[in-house]
Amino acid sequence: MNSDRVLIFDTTLRDGEQCPGASMNLREKLEIARQLARLKVDIIEAGFPIISDGDFEAVQTIATEVQGPVIAGLARCVSKDIEAAGKALLPAGERGRIHVFLATSKIHREHKLRKASEEILRLTAEGVRHAKSFVSDVEFSPEDASRTEPEFLAEVVQAAIEAGATTVNIPDTVGYAMPGQYADLISYLRTHVRDIEKAVISVHCHDDLGLAVANSLAAVQSGARQVEGTFNGIGERAGNAALEEVVMAIKTRPDVFAGLSTGIETREILKTSRLISRLSGLHVARSKAIVGENAFAHGSGIHQDGILKMRETYEIMDPQDVGWGGTDLPLTKHSGRHAMVARLEQLGLTLSEAEIVPIFTRFKELGDKKKFVYDDDLVALAGDAVAGETGAYSLEYIHVASGSSTVPTATVRIRHGGESEQDSSPGNGAVDAAMKAIDRIVKRTGHLAVYLVEAVTEGQDALGEVTLKVDFGDGRLITGKGASTDVIEASARAYVNAINRALVMQPTASGIEMPKV
Ligand code: KIV
Ligand code: ZN
Numbered sequence: 393m394n395s396d397r398v399l400i401f402d403t404t405l406r407d408g409e410q411c412p413g414a415s416m417n418l419r420e421k422l423e424i425a426r427q428l429a430r431l432k433v434d435i436i437e438a439g440f441p442i443i444s445d446g447d448f449e450a451v452q453t454i455a456t457e458v459q460g461p462v463i464a465g466l467a468r469c470v471s472k473d474i475e476a477a478g479k480a481l482l483p484a485g486e487r488g489r490i491h492v493f494l495a496t497s498k499i500h501r502e503h504k505l506r507k508a509s510e511e512i513l514r515l516t517a518e519g520v521r522h523a524k525s526f527v528s529d530v531e532f533s534p535e536d537a538s539r540t541e542p543e544f545l546a547e548v549v550q551a552a553i554e555a556g557a558t559t560v561n562i563p564d565t566v567g568y569a570m571p572g573q574y575a576d577l578i579s580y581l582r583t584h585v586r587d588i589e590k591a592v593i594s595v596h597c598h599d600d601l602g603l604a605v606a607n608s609l610a611a612v613q614s615g616a617r618q619v620e621g622t623f624n625g626i627g628e629r630a631g632n633a634a635l636e637e638v639v640m641a642i643k644t645r646p647d648v649f650a651g652l653s654t655g656i657e658t659r660e661i662l663k664t665s666r667l668i669s670r671l672s673g674l675h676v677a678r679s680k681a682i683v684g685e686n687a688f689a690h691g692s693g694i695h696q697d698g699i700l701k702m703r704e705t706y707e708i709m710d711p712q713d714v715g716w717g718g719t720d721l722p723l724t725k726h727s728g729r730h731a732m733v734a735r736l737e738q739l740g741l742t743l744s745e746a747e748i749v750p751i752f753t754r755f756k757e758l759g760d761k762k763k764f765v766y767d768d769d770l771v772a773l774a775g776d777a778v779a780g781e782t783g784a785y786s787l788e789y790i791h792v793a794s795g796s797s798t799v800p801t802a803t804v805r806i807r808h809g810g811e812s813e814q815d816s817s818p819g820n821g822a823v824d825a826a827m828k829a830i831d832r833i834v835k836r837t838g839h840l841a842v843y844l845v846e847a848v849t850e851g852q853d854a855l856g857e858v859t860l861k862v863d864f865g866d867g868r869l870i871t872g873k874g875a876s877t878d879v880i881e882a883s884a885r886a887y888v889n890a891i892n893r894a895l896v897m898q899p900t901a902s903g904i905e906m907p908k909v
Pocket of ligand 2: 407563565596598628
């Protein structure tokens with residue numbers, strides 16, 4: 393059997409759940425299975441019914457409730473396993489598949505099973521026949537196939553097909569295979585197993601050497617038409633082949649996978665990945681292909697510039713195709729002028745050339761100090777620049793005297809328009825005193841509506857970031873942010889930042905309408 397369709401077999405709920413710490417309850421498994429059905433995977437391996445009542449119930453419930461995909465249950469080549477799987481899969485009717493496995497490699501035969509090759513052949517045929525008495529759709533896996541002698545593997549696969557297996561899976565159980573070698577093994581089976589075309593050839597790769605996806609794709613090029621794996625690549629030890637990568641490689645490289653396709657609704661990929669990560673508790677690395685936070689985030693200025701001119705310069709996939717909102721261009725010290733201006737425009741700030749020059753200089757300075765330059769930082773930079781001749785206010789100095797038996801008093805020095813001014817004020821607490829002293833200099837009165845302190849680094853010298861929202865009496869709430877190892881100083885900086893932003897949030901001399909907060 394060789395068609396143009398590559399079937400996607402998801403084993404998140406079975407092999408994925410074997411990942412230490414990833415076990416899920418019935419409700420969570422059902423939620424994942426429903427999402428896998430929306431994603432249109434072809435087969436969901438819902439569990440291993442004999443291993444626990446929980447697994448039996450999960451397979452039975454998913455077989456009852458989830459429509460669309462084939463539902464598979466795993467079984468060793470042992471009667472009681474096969475019977476449990478058959479029973480759990482009853483509600484799936486024609487969509488039920490029993491997946492029977494038996495180890496075939498020399499090391500497993502001699503040290504784990506202690507069985508001769510002849511016995512393995514006999515058990516294979518018996519197991520498949522027994523499974524066939526429950527369902528017509530039977531998959532057989534010679535466990536550790538990639539380390540099995542190819543001649544013997546061919547005999548086992550042939551025995552399974554003769555007994556009625558409709559899918560023969562060739563697992564790289566310990567992630568030992570190399571792509572070329574694994575592709576050759578699939579070709580070998582295609583030429584040495586009689587009636588191989590009666591079954592779908594499947595592959596199931598583990599990632600111990602980081603090659604699970606590469607091996608799966610090499611096998612597809614050799615004629616495999618079912619790929620097993622999990623979303624986010626979770627699974628036993630280093631995990632299984634990450635299906636999102638397999639699916640997107642086939643879709644993105646039609647030149648390599650000529651005429652082949654999967655039935656996956658790729659726009660559901662990100663949602664699936666996030667759901668599995670949330671319910672399994674296994675985080676997805678930022679740099680993980682397709683679904684990692686950075687998968688479509690371009691940090692370098694040259695790349696950002698290219699992307700803005702033509703997305704395809706640095707993007708081989710459209711992020712929206714896998715469910716992302718769009719390309720993310722986080723601004724960093726590497727970002728170029730073009731990217732900064734584009735982001736300012738997205739924020740509603742169309743600035744003149746004269747205004748952009750100093751903003752870009754300060755943007756680069758800030759980028760040297762911070763990993764990312766956020767939208768708020770940009771608005772503040774723009775605010776400083778647009779304030780023009782008079783310049784923005786900046787905090788030069790702060791001293792606060794407070795204690796259990798003194799009235800808190802703050803003294804601040806603020807620079808503005810090339811001049812420095814100092815004043816003091818008592819207050820109802822240190823932050824209030826600092827704000828009042830600043831008010832006396834800037835001749836405004838701000839009322840604090842929201843005040844938040846967050847540690848942005850760890851340890852005793854943690855940098856605290858204060859975010860506040862201030863009402864200066866015109867009904868708008870203006871956000872200000874400030875960071876320092878001293879929380880009172882961070883608060884004063886945040887307050888000065890809010891004042892500067894309030895200035896530019898009004899129509900300015902340059903006619904620029906700044907965004908409302
Ligand atoms: O890795 C493996 O060999 C398996 C089999 C049960 C298919 O998970
Ligand atoms: Zn496995």
